[in-house]
Amino acid sequence: MALQFVITINFLFLLTFGLAEAAPIAQSQDCVTTCGNVTSIPYPFGIGSAGCYMDEWFEIVCNETGAFLKKINMEVLKISINGIDDGESNTVLVKSSAISSNSTGCSGISSDDGGVNIKGSPFVFSDYSNTFVSAGCNNSVSMVGTDPMVVGCKSHCDRSLINEEDGFCSGFECCNTKLPKSGLQLFNVDFRSSATDNKKFQEECRYALLGDNRWVLSFKNGPFPTDFVPVVLAWRIYNWTNNSKEMLDSFNNRLDFECKIYPTGKYRLPFMISGYDHFIPDDFLSFSCVCGRGYEGNPYLSTGCEGICTSVGGLSLLIFTWWSYKAIKKRNEINLKNKFFKKNGGLLLQQQLHSSENNVQITKLFTTEELEKATDKFNESRILGKGGQGTVYKGMLIDGRIVAIKKCNTVDQGNLEQFINEIIILSQINHRNAVKLLGCCLETEVPLLVYEFISNGTxxxxxxxxxxxxxxxxxxxxxxxxxxxxxxxxxxxxxxxxxxxxxxxxxxxxxxxxxxxxxxxxxxxxxxxxxxxxxxxxxxxxxxxxxxxxxxxxxxxxxxxxxxxxxxxxxxxxxxxxxxxxxxxxxxxxxxxxxxxxxxxxxxxxxxxxxxxxxxxxxxxxxxxxxxxxxxxxxxxxxxxxxxxxxxxxxxxxxxxxxxLQILKPGKMDQGGDVAVYVNWNYSCLYSV
Structure with missing residues (x-):
């Protein structure tokens, strides 16, 4: 058994560094990879000849003012392939502007001019890395094109109407909200006034912007710039891009990559392929890739992703490292679960459950293993539906109960106490015509809520x-x-x-x-x-x-x-x-x-x-x-x-x-004049005639 393990490790090791060279694209050595303050321009982006970039959408023009995505005319600030600081991969940070109300003399882009439109491109506004902000008081702003969801916020001039505990930009002369997970490619807004003086509203400048989370938070005390707004665009390789199918096919039998495949179909979720996974649908819509664990580099280039340790002679070290990796991975998984549990308010929930004011049994704390087993590791075949708040999976618990498990999109860290209080309250709902909350799992990056399963649709x-x-x-x-x-x-x-x-x-x-x-x-x-x-x-x-x-x-x-x-x-x-x-x-x-x-x-x-x-x-x-x-x-x-x-x-x-009354037949009165009584068993009611 041990010998088989050594042979397997050796085989995988050789495969890793032998087949990693079979990568999709060979980029010319003459390509320029920097421009001004942009210190890295990785493929599929590029400057110069057509061989330096994948297609016209990724072509960058470098001039004295900076680097620009030629096709959408946006200035590039930073390009990422293997993840930015907050963990999202395949992104480009670009320079944008705020959207202004239709007032004379306002800076930024007027909402009447159509806003910022990147439709038809491989870029979308990242819902993970950006925040929607509206500046100005008595300002009710909603985003355009997010149907059927209403995405927007409202700010006031009266500080007494605002709960200061809500934190940053909570409604006094400024408000903010998160983006829907909808692949947004048009950013424009509808400005409305909540004040009675509409003339004053029309005369004053009102602003709304979509900005990188960290940049937005850096202006906690305002005011926001309107001409320089860094916004994060996520990007993918689409199947209409040159050689995209060939590129994906070339990943087969390689161990150094992880790709997220986005199939066609409005409600289908993306799925991951890595290592020896071969299933790539012919009608796939798009994909994005990163180097796998233990590798670094550019998965889109012929050099591919290289292993961090490349010594073939250190096989014994490799075996030791493998076992160490498994042990460390297990420990890290436990630490990560504890971290997520605390981040999602688990300690607060435990405190609430064990307090004298609450019944300890009202909410069950499920483990990750329980819910992964219940859903076959959240297999996409178990998806019941998707909504603005998350994705719902069908699962079966170890006791045989069928449940619906909701994976939330996100939890606002500023409102953790409110989130936990809502779980406590909702778990106490006991009405035959309301879906029962059975429990939750807080050991994952986003909370999982477990409800009773309702079988006959909506x-x-x-x-x-x-x-x-x-x-x-x-x-x-x-x-x-x-x-x-x-x-x-x-x-x-x-x-x-x-x-x-x-x-x-x-x-x-x-x-x-x-x-x-x-x-x-x-x-x-x-x-x-x-x-x-x-x-x-x-x-x-x-x-x-x-x-x-x-x-x-x-x-x-x-x-x-x-x-x-x-x-x-x-x-x-x-x-x-x-x-x-x-x-x-x-x-x-x-x-x-x-x-x-x-x-x-x-x-x-x-x-x-x-x-x-x-x-x-x-x-x-x-x-x-x-x-x-x-x-x-x-x-x-x-x-x-x-x-x-x-x-x-x-x-x-x-x-x-x-x-x-309509179905009762005339009764026959007896000689004593008693009233005949008819029973309609369908309704279990008695009526006198």
């Missing part, structure tokens, strides 16, 4: 996609509306602390094995102290469902969820999507389309066929009027979810009563 699928297994009749729509309303009412008024969901939509309403509705995805939910009526937060939600009042004021209240539920009711009534390009511009929003139809007494022209087929006209009008009240632009005029639940239940009872 309400959105049954409303807007072909589904013959479970047609949504009027009865079923009313029941689902009642169940969702009841769960929201519980969150708002019956939970230990009021909880505002903040992202109620039909894709966040799941149906279980009995087709009962369950509210899911509490990743953006917020708890509120009982004595408070609202919470000032960065705006978050989904177009079509987002409360306009919350968007304007940044004040999240229980009525924000009521508005979103009103859109759900409109969906159930009409079968229409919340946003549709098929409708006219002023009616793209279902909420607007629905209210205008009711005002014109044309409600029954827009109803779904199932509703018109099975619904009672009186019931439909009751629910439609309820939806209209929920969609009132003034939150104070909207009903509470408690009242909404009562009204829907009354409509359901009325329908059941009418239905039973």
């Amino acid at each position: 309400l959105f699928q049954y409303l807007h996609e072909e589904c013959e297994d479970f047609p949504l009749t009027w009865d079923r729509r009313l029941r689902i509306a009642s169940e969702v309303a009841g769960a929201l009412s519980y969150l708002h008024s019956a939970a230990s602390l009021p909880i505002y969901h903040r992202d109620i939509k039909s894709t966040n309403i799941l149906l279980d094995d009995k087709y009962r509705a369950k509210i899911a995805d509490f990743g953006t939910s917020r708890s509120v102290a009982i004595e408070k009526t609202h919470l000032t937060t960065l705006v978050y939600g989904t177009f079509g469902y987002l409360d306009p009042e919350y968007f304007q004021t940044s004040q999240l209240t229980e009525k924000s969820d009521v508005y979103s539920f009103g859109v759900i009711l409109a969906e159930l009534l009409t079968g229409e999507k919340p946003i549709s390009s098929m409708r006219t511009n002023e009616r793209k929003s279902l909420a607007t389309y629905f209210i205008l139809s009711m005002e014109k007494n044309s409600l029954f022209d827009i109803l779904d066929d199932q509703v018109k087929k099975n619904g009672n006209e009186k019931d439909i009008k009751v629910v439609a009027n309820l939806a209209k009240r929920c969609l009132d632009l003034n939150g104070r005029r909207r009903p509470t979810m408690g009242n909404v639940t009562k009204e829907i239940e009354e409509a359901r009872k009325l329908k059941s009563y009418i239905h039973n």
Whole structure:
């Protein structure tokens, strides 16, 4: 066994340094690799002849002012292949400008000029390394082109409206937020004023910028420069790039590289290949590579990645190093888990769980090994879906329970205590129509949340996609509306602390094995102290469902969820999507389309066929009027979810009563005049006739 190990190590060692030369590209020695302050210009970037760079997108022009990416005309500050300080690979730091409001005399790029556009290029704005910032007070700014997500923030002139504990750029004359993981290639914004003096707003300069995280934090006390903004672009090699397929194929049988392959398909995740992995799909979209562990260099060049230790004669040292490496790796993995556990607030969670105020059993702390085993190491075949907050995998625990495991995108280090408190609160949610949080794992770079698994998909699928297994009749729509309303009412008024969901939509309403509705995805939910009526937060939600009042004021209240539920009711009534390009511009929003139809007494022209087929006209009008009240632009005029639940239940009872009266046959009175009683077992109700 030991001899076989030695032979294997020797074989791998020889392969490593024998085959590492079989690399894809040979770059000319005459190529210039520096320009001004840019001390390294690695392939696929290059200056000079066509052989010095991969294609025109990577061509750099060097002049007296600096190095510029010729095709997109952006000045280069730094190029990275094997990772920058924060760990992201294949990036280029470029010089950009802030976006300014359409005011005369403002510096930067005007939002009316289209912003910064790199569409069609192999570059995207890095969501990992950049931060979105808006400067100026009474400024409500949202990014363009991030549908269906609303990405933006709002700043105030009144310091009393801001929670200073939120830290950097938290809302007083400045606000910030993270970027969505959407491959953003257009940076432009929509400026709006939250002040009453719109003329003053139009006269003053307002700014929004996308900047490198570290650069943004260096201006903690402001003000931000507007003409010089360093921004990080991530880049890939696309399959339309010259020789890209040949380059990937040449990586086969090499041990010195790691590549991330991005397949075609909007919702497919990238996968890694390394060492002897051979699977490269013919229809791949793009890829990016780095040197593997123990190697350094440029994976895109003929010299490839070279081993840090190259002494073939030191085989015994190699064997010792191999065993040492395994031991050190195991120790490092333990240390890394401990580091992530602390970073993700694990110590704080343990303290909360063991405090006298909380039940120790409310949240289970899962280990990495448990969840990796449950998901086959997070195999992409286990993915249930992706959203703005993370990716959800299907898994099976060791006790046989099927669960949904959510891998969060990120956790704001400045709000760890709030994140942990939310886990504590959400784990205590105990309602049959809300998805139960079973536990979490904090040993990974980003937290993993474990929920009960709901098997029958989302309400959105049954409303807007072909589904013959479970047609949504009027009865079923009313029941689902009642169940969702009841769960929201519980969150708002019956939970230990009021909880505002903040992202109620039909894709966040799941149906279980009995087709009962369950509210899911509490990743953006917020708890509120009982004595408070609202919470000032960065705006978050989904177009079509987002409360306009919350968007304007940044004040999240229980009525924000009521508005979103009103859109759900409109969906159930009409079968229409919340946003549709098929409708006219002023009616793209279902909420607007629905209210205008009711005002014109044309409600029954827009109803779904199932509703018109099975619904009672009186019931439909009751629910439609309820939806209209929920969609009132003034939150104070909207009903509470408690009242909404009562009204829907009354409509359901009325329908059941009418239905039973219709199916009861005339009874025969006996000679004593006793009343005949009929039992409808389907509804388990007794009615006297």
